[in-house]
Amino acid sequence: MDLLNALVAFTNFVFVPAVAYGAQLAIGALGVTLIYGILRFSNFAHGDTMAFGTMITILLTWWFQALGVTFGPLPTALLALPIGIVLTALFVLGTDRVVYRFYRRQRAATSILVIVSLGVTFIMNGITRFIIGTEEQNFADGERFVISAADFRAATGLAEGLAIKSTQAITLATAVIVVAALFWFLNRTRTGKSMRAFSDNEDLALLSGINPERVVAVTWIITAALATIAGVLYGLDKSFKPFTYFQLLLPIFAAAVVGGLGSPVGAIAGGFVIAFSEVMVTYAWKKVLGYVLPESLAPEALVQLLTTDYKFAVSFTILIAVLLFKPTGLFRGKSV
Amino acid sequence: MTPRNLALFAAVALLFLITGVFQSWNLALSILNMAIVSAIMAMGVNIQWGYAGLFNVGIMGFAALGGLAVVLTSSQPVDGAWRAGGPGIVLGLLLGVATIGLAVALYRRMPKGLPRTATILAVLVGGFFLYRAVFDPAVVAVEANSPEAFGNIGGFGLPALIAWPMGGLLAAAAAWAIGKTALGLRSDYLAIATLGIAEIVIAVMKNEDWLARGVKNITQLPRPWPVPQEVDLQKSQPFLDWAGRWGFDPVLTSSIIVKLAYAGLFLTVLLIVVWLSERALQSPWGRTMRAIRDNEVSAEAMGKYVTGRHLQVFILGSAVVGIAGAMMTTLDGQLTPGSYSPLRYTFLIWMMVTVGGSGNNWGAVLGGFLIYWLWIMVEPMGLWLMGAVTAGMTDGTWLKTHLQDGAAHMRLVTMGVILLLVLRFSPRGLIPEK
Numbered sequence: 001m002d003l004l005n006a007l008v009a010f011t012n013f014v015f016v017p018a019v020a021y022g023a024q025l026a027i028g029a030l031g032v033t034l035i036y037g038i039l040r041f042s043n044f045a046h047g048d049t050m051a052f053g054t055m056i057t058i059l060l061t062w063w064f065q066a067l068g069v070t071f072g073p074l075p076t077a078l079l080a081l082p083i084g085i086v087l088t089a090l091f092v093l094g095t096d097r098v099v100y101r102f103y104r105r106q107r108a109a110t111s112i113l114v115i116v117s118l119g120v121t122f123i124m125n126g127i128t129r130f131i132i133g134t135e136e137q138n139f140a141d142g143e144r145f146v147i148s149a150a151d152f153r154a155a156t157g158l159a160e161g162l163a164i165k166s167t168q169a170i171t172l173a174t175a176v177i178v179v180a181a182l183f184w185f186l187n188r189t190r191t192g193k194s195m196r197a198f199s200d201n202e203d204l205a206l207l208s209g210i211n212p213e214r215v216v217a218v219t220w221i222i223t224a225a226l227a228t229i230a231g232v233l234y235g236l237d238k239s240f241k242p243f244t245y246f247q248l249l250l251p252i253f254a255a256a257v258v259g260g261l262g263s264p265v266g267a268i269a270g271g272f273v274i275a276f277s278e279v280m281v282t283y284a285w286k287k288v289l290g291y292v293l294p295e296s297l298a299p300e301a302l303v304q305l306l307t308t309d310y311k312f313a314v315s316f317t318i319l320i321a322v323l324l325f326k327p328t329g330l331f332r333g334k335s336v
Numbered sequence: 337m338t339p340r341n342l343a344l345f346a347a348v349a350l351l352f353l354i355t356g357v358f359q360s361w362n363l364a365l366s367i368l369n370m371a372i373v374s375a376i377m378a379m380g381v382n383i384q385w386g387y388a389g390l391f392n393v394g395i396m397g398f399a400a401l402g403g404l405a406v407v408l409t410s411s412q413p414v415d416g417a418w419r420a421g422g423p424g425i426v427l428g429l430l431l432g433v434a435t436i437g438l439a440v441a442l443y444r445r446m447p448k449g450l451p452r453t454a455t456i457l458a459v460l461v462g463g464f465f466l467y468r469a470v471f472d473p474a475v476v477a478v479e480a481n482s483p484e485a486f487g488n489i490g491g492f493g494l495p496a497l498i499a500w501p502m503g504g505l506l507a508a509a510a511a512w513a514i515g516k517t518a519l520g521l522r523s524d525y526l527a528i529a530t531l532g533i534a535e536i537v538i539a540v541m542k543n544e545d546w547l548a549r550g551v552k553n554i555t556q557l558p559r560p561w562p563v564p565q566e567v568d569l570q571k572s573q574p575f576l577d578w579a580g581r582w583g584f585d586p587v588l589t590s591s592i593i594v595k596l597a598y599a600g601l602f603l604t605v606l607l608i609v610v611w612l613s614e615r616a617l618q619s620p621w622g623r624t625m626r627a628i629r630d631n632e633v634s635a636e637a638m639g640k641y642v643t644g645r646h647l648q649v650f651i652l653g654s655a656v657v658g659i660a661g662a663m664m665t666t667l668d669g670q671l672t673p674g675s676y677s678p679l680r681y682t683f684l685i686w687m688m689v690t691v692g693g694s695g696n697n698w699g700a701v702l703g704g705f706l707i708y709w710l711w712i713m714v715e716p717m718g719l720w721l722m723g724a725v726t727a728g729m730t731d732g733t734w735l736k737t738h739l740q741d742g743a744a745h746m747r748l749v750t751m752g753v754i755l756l757l758v759l760r761f762s763p764r765g766l767i768p769e770k
Contacts, residue, residue: 323518
């Protein structure tokens with residue numbers, strides 16, 4: 001019984017939150033990795049693209065709610081999400097047209113593009129704060145839980161409860177759909193194949209008649225969609241705040257780099273590696289250990305390796321440790 | 337210095353003069369002081385990026401380490417803190433370093449394989465528990481030492497001027513450790529690793545209360561030698577007589593004199609750093625650096641020791657940033673780890689170098705002055721502009737309130753637009769490399 005309790009406590013406090021967070025990071029990191037693979041620079045504006053897309057979705061959600069439109073037990077934000085994606089994609093394509101295309105034509109160095117993306121970060125960050133303000137926004141509605149802790153306890157008779165928030169279930173379901181769709185697109189469609197060819201060898205791809213502008217445009221659209229989805233899922237699960245989203249850039253970069261920049265599989269693996277290490281290192285293990293260990297050995301302290309304030313530190317320590325042994329990440333990323 | 341560059345510097349000087357004449361000299365001088373600090377940080381970035389092409393986006397971390405050095409060097413010793421746990425903390429840290437050193441040595445010495453992995457893991461895990469066993473009680477003891485006012489280990493009570501080179505040294509030591517581990521990484525991988533390392537530095541400073549009280553902040557750090565306290569000036573009879581003779585307001589004048597004294601000190605440091613950097617850039621060493629930056633492979637083929645030079649320049653640049661960070665903390669008189677953000681302390685500094693002209697020391701200095709002035713002044717200008725735009729609207733309407741509230745955020749948009757415009761139309765910066 002105690003072992004079961006320990007398992008439930010572990011699932012409730014570590015496994016489920018880490019899986020949801022990992023899925024959000026993975027979708028975010030996929031966007032970073034795609035841009036790196038095709039456009040060949042680290043996009044510092046990705047966190048703010050997420051914030052921008054989420055902001056648009058929130059505004060649409062409020063509008064829907066004002067009109068009385070809801071999505072039954074699911075959050076209204078999911079209804080607004082497709083429109084949010086379209087608008088974000090248009091905005092991102094606009095930045096490509098106005099800003100990035102010039103440097104692409106010049107074949108500017110990667111580092112110049114990174115600094116350019118810093119400029120875009122400043123602008124998008126400012127726009128988001130200007131439109132929606134700097135405060136925290138909660139926009140999740142619909143059912144709160146798929147399984148609530150009380151129901152679980154009543155059904156199983158265990159002392160520990162297992163709660164699965166509906167946002168966590170939605171995150172996981174969406175992540176599976178998104179990843180499946182993305183991989184189908186990259187591996188099975190003509191456009192997807194041309195993107196991979198372009199990423200592997202730009203000159204060869206150009207020689208075989210692939211239109212680079214089209215590849216780049218499709219990449220930006222997919223990235224905008226991924227960023228908006230990741231941002232909305234994170235916002236539903238926790239809450240939306242422009243500054244938090246800017247900071248999300250750190251674990252997302254860490255995930256993309258740990259997996260290997262330019263490798264989609266790596267981005268997904270990286271997302272879960274980062275999420276699990278963050279949650280496990282900052283979780284207080286007292287409860288779980290209390291069930292597993294005999295009474296005499298049960299810990300009195302919290303058994304928390306590091307406080308939650310260290311979560312970014314954890315992701316980057318993992319990142320550096322991985323890079324020391326595999327300088328281009330777990331899945332052999334590119335380096336330009 | 338070509339006439340064009342002189343004109344650019346004169347134009348930026350004019351911006352400060354205009355602020356002084358039309359707003360207040362107090363404001364102009366406080367912008368100037370931080371602008372000098374920013375210019376020195378920009379020189380540090382320029383040494384790494386402009387000379388050697390190292391993409392370090394961990395500037396914030398080195399600036400914060402400089403600030404930490406100020407607390408450890410120049411704040412007053414705390415009664416009983418050292419006795420409570422000082423030796424334990426030092427021993428604990430040494431044990432931690434020894435563990436890592438041992439693990440690295442084993443990794444290098446032992447043949448590859450399962451035994452090596454197992455031994456290293458055992459050393460690391462065992463070392464970690466040993467370190468926590470020694471370190472934790474000492475930290476608890478130090479933090480329990482009059483926690484409302486102190487709870488930190490305290491400083492050496494040395495003069496603030498000594499704290500600045502100490503800031504450089506601390507940043508240099510950190511840069512050595514980071515460079516040893518991370519400099520092998522390529523372009524963007526290095527950038528992201530340094531971005532993360534800076535976050536780790538800030539996380540440590542926020543949470544290790546024994547070090548500098550964490551987010552409870554350390555205030556009232558001492559001023560450097562010639563800078564007086566405003567209250568002392570206002571009490572001194574000769575000063576009051578002098579101000580009275582000229583008809584100055586004593587309170588305002590004392591604050592301006594303090595800022596002028598800081599400006600003098602900071603300018604001295606800036607000129608020393610510029611002079612040394614210019615000498616270094618024009619020396620054979622500087623030419624080697626640029627050769628490595630422009631073509632690493634051929635420089636290596638010419639027998640240049642690329643890894644060593646990279647480490648050297650990484651340490652030097654970080655030390656300059658650390659000195660600037662220390663100067664900033666002394667100027668503020670307090671260390672507030674919560675106030676460090678990558679936008680302000682990394683990306684803005686990078687923007688200064690890019691806009692000013694990377695690879696050119698004078699460019700970095702110009703960029704530092706110009707961008708910092710804009711960073712401060714864009715906000716009031718945005719407010720004024722929004723005031724003008726919304727003047728015709730009725731008071732209290734939703735749009736008017738929203739626009740006026742949002743005006744403060746125009747700062748970020750403006751900075752981004754400036755960066756993009758410079759990169760587009762003057763990609764090598766205002767004062768390009770020769």
